[in-house]
Every structure is written in structure tokens, then in C-alpha cells.
Amino acid sequence: MTSIVIPAHNEGRVIGRLLDALLADTSATGADIVVVCNGCTDDTARVAGERGDRVRVVEVPTPSKHHALRVGDEHARGFPRLYVDADVVVGAADVRALLGALDRSPELLAVAPGRDIPLAGCAWPVRAYYRVWQRLPAVREGLFGRGVIAVTEPGHARIAALPPLMADDLAASLAFGPGERRVVEEARVVVRPPRTWSDLIRRRVRAATSSAEYERFRAERQAEAPQQPPGTERTERTARTGTADLRALLWARPALLPGVVVFVVAALAARRGSRKAIRDQDFSTWLRDESSRQG
Structure with missing residues (x-):
């Protein structure tokens, strides 16, 4: 069984749109979804809990993404395993595309979706910045800055060995060589940029x-x-x-x-x-x- 771990700290405004996208096609993945509300002082747990039995909500008092990921691992049931930031949007079909890439290519340990950054409503310097940032080789090829990474069981062992780092997605991406990781462009994630x-x-x-x-x-x-x-x-x-x-x-x-x-x-x-x-x-x-x- 595929597991999806979502660490969430005060994400009550946005986590609903992610969970709705994941649950839109109930037959797409049959994934086990674990939301780890870490140090939340808002309604994140309530919003997640309203999505039904396919979403398991775990609450911990420590506001730490690294701790939340490890707690999520303790509650997750299977592999491949996806780690998804609560403020992005990725759909069930995109999850299915990521799983298919891992299934077809045994050499792959980690994959991530292509990135869509909606710039409407952003200040012009923000739009100018991201038009450059998205074209940089490391940004195009790395798994970081997408808010989603899917790993096999051996891939999970690789990232689980990393220490707690603020740049957790960068460290996870660089833990794999070019032949072990891939950006799966047919899968998409919406990453909302800052507006100001x-x-x-x-x-x-x-x-x-x-x-x-x-x-x-x-x-x-x-x-x-x-x-x-x-x-x-x-x-x-x-x-x-x-x-x-x-x-x-x-x-x-x-x-x-x-x-x-x-x-x-x-x-x-x-x-x-x-x-x-x-x-x-x-x-x-x-x-x-x-x-x-x-x-």
C-alpha cells in the first residue's frame, strides 16, 4: 500500500485543497494518507479530519517538520511513500504517475513531479525572479522546491539517515545520484509563490x-x-x-x-x-x- 505523509504546521487555510485533490479520484491510488499536525494552534487538524476515513490525523505538540516526518513514518503503512507539503496541490492522477515511474524503472529510488508556479497576482519583481529561477539547471533537475517527493523503501532508508536539516528537501534531493532520481514531468504539482x-x-x-x-x-x-x-x-x-x-x-x-x-x-x-x-x-x-x- 502506498502511504502519503503530510507534515502540517498551522496550514488550516490550505490543507483542504490538497486533501480534496488527493481524494478526488477514490480509485486512483488507494493510498494511506497520514497528516501530522505539528505544534498547530489553528484548525489544521479539524480541516484534515473532516475529509473522512482515508485521512488519519496525528497531532504532536512539537512544531518541527523533521519530527513530523518521523512521526508520519511511524504511522505510515507501506511503500512507495510520498512526502507532501501541506501548502502545495498535487492530485491523485499525479500520484499515480509518480508511482508508475518508480514501478517501471527499478533503478529509481526517488521521483518528484514537474512544477507549476502560478505567478498571476504576484508583484512584478517576484514574477521576474521566478522566470529566471525556474530555468536554472539545478532547479529544473533537482527534486527540491516542489513540495513532493516519492521514494521506494531503499530510497526511504537513504533519506531517513539524514540528520534534521532546515533544507530537508535539498538534502533529500542531493542524497540521490542522477541515475537514482527523476523529475516526472507528466505528474504536476502546483507550488504557489510569494506574492510580495x-x-x-x-x-x-x-x-x-x-x-x-x-x-x-x-x-x-x-x-x-x-x-x-x-x-x-x-x-x-x-x-x-x-x-x-x-x-x-x-x-x-x-x-x-x-x-x-x-x-x-x-x-x-x-x-x-x-x-x-x-x-x-x-x-x-x-x-x-x-x-x-x-x-
């Missing part, structure tokens, strides 16, 4: 902070690894965007120049905004934008 520039910067500050934590974890892991013979060192996977990526994008699409300028400004603002948290090693303060949860 200030909320975009909040997201980017969080991303910069969490990336710094992940890179610290990666450096510690490399330091603990046995010394490799010369010429056999493993190339560490990364999702960092470099100036070469932006130059290549501009060479192919010169009209994106205004968007690239906005992207660079946002990156610099995020770097500046994350300095204190990185210096203090504060990797637990979650800067959440609320504008993407409106409507």
Missing part, C-alpha cells in the same frame, strides 16, 4: 540559511570520510547557482536580462539577511511567507 517582494526575500533568506547549514553538514561528513586514493575522489553533488549558469541563461535568452538583475539583487539581499542566523548557527527559526497561503 518582502515575502520573496524572507523565503530566500531562509534558503540561504538552510543551504549554509547543509554545506556545514556536508563538510563535516567529508571530514569524517576515509581518505580516498588520488584520482578516486567522489564529486560532491550541489545545487548552488553560479555566475556561469546565469551567463549561459542570458546567452540563450537575452530578454531575461531584467529578471537576472532581479535574481542577483534577491540573492545579495538573502545573503545579507542570513548572515546573523548563520553566524549564530540559528538553523531552527523558520521564516515563513503568508502571502502564498492567501486565497
Whole structure:
């Protein structure tokens, strides 16, 4: 039996639309759906519980996504297993497409859907930013930033071994090599972006902070690894965007120049905004934008 684990912290405004999409076709997956309400002070548990017997609601007092995922694992019944953020929308047919990809390709350990980002109603700098961001190689090919990842049982063992990290989706994506992971474009997920520039910067500050934590974890892991013979060192996977990526994008699409300028400004603002948290090693303060949860 397929299991879907949904960690949810104060997502009463949006979790209903996700659950309705998953439950729209009752014969599509027969999936076991577990919603882990972690540290909620709103009506998330009530909204989820109103969706019927196919949704099991577990409430825990700790507002921690990592803890919620582990609790979800304790209650989930089978594999493949999907982890789905409460603020995205993915349908039953899309889940079926992800499961089909895993079934057809035994070498795959993890898959994620293609990403749709509705930009209507967003401020123009936000629209410009995402027109660039969506075209970056690491963003197109990685499993992160989609809010959905489906794993086999061996794939689950891979991500379950990761420590609690703010950049949990980035770490999960980079835990798999290119031949072990795939973006399944026929499956789609709707990821709502922030609507305002200030909320975009909040997201980017969080991303910069969490990336710094992940890179610290990666450096510690490399330091603990046995010394490799010369010429056999493993190339560490990364999702960092470099100036070469932006130059290549501009060479192919010169009209994106205004968007690239906005992207660079946002990156610099995020770097500046994350300095204190990185210096203090504060990797637990979650800067959440609320504008993407409106409507």
C-alpha cells in the first residue's frame, strides 16, 4: 500500500485543497494518507479530519517538520511513500504517475513531479525572479522546491539517515545520484509563490540559511570520510547557482536580462539577511511567507 505523509504546521487555510485533490479520484491510488499536525494552534487538524476515513490525523505538540516526518513514518503503512507539503496541490492522477515511474524503472529510488508556479497576482519583481529561477539547471533537475517527493523503501532508508536539516528537501534531493532520481514531468504539482517582494526575500533568506547549514553538514561528513586514493575522489553533488549558469541563461535568452538583475539583487539581499542566523548557527527559526497561503 502506498502511504502519503503530510507534515502540517498551522496550514488550516490550505490543507483542504490538497486533501480534496488527493481524494478526488477514490480509485486512483488507494493510498494511506497520514497528516501530522505539528505544534498547530489553528484548525489544521479539524480541516484534515473532516475529509473522512482515508485521512488519519496525528497531532504532536512539537512544531518541527523533521519530527513530523518521523512521526508520519511511524504511522505510515507501506511503500512507495510520498512526502507532501501541506501548502502545495498535487492530485491523485499525479500520484499515480509518480508511482508508475518508480514501478517501471527499478533503478529509481526517488521521483518528484514537474512544477507549476502560478505567478498571476504576484508583484512584478517576484514574477521576474521566478522566470529566471525556474530555468536554472539545478532547479529544473533537482527534486527540491516542489513540495513532493516519492521514494521506494531503499530510497526511504537513504533519506531517513539524514540528520534534521532546515533544507530537508535539498538534502533529500542531493542524497540521490542522477541515475537514482527523476523529475516526472507528466505528474504536476502546483507550488504557489510569494506574492510580495518582502515575502520573496524572507523565503530566500531562509534558503540561504538552510543551504549554509547543509554545506556545514556536508563538510563535516567529508571530514569524517576515509581518505580516498588520488584520482578516486567522489564529486560532491550541489545545487548552488553560479555566475556561469546565469551567463549561459542570458546567452540563450537575452530578454531575461531584467529578471537576472532581479535574481542577483534577491540573492545579495538573502545573503545579507542570513548572515546573523548563520553566524549564530540559528538553523531552527523558520521564516515563513503568508502571502502564498492567501486565497
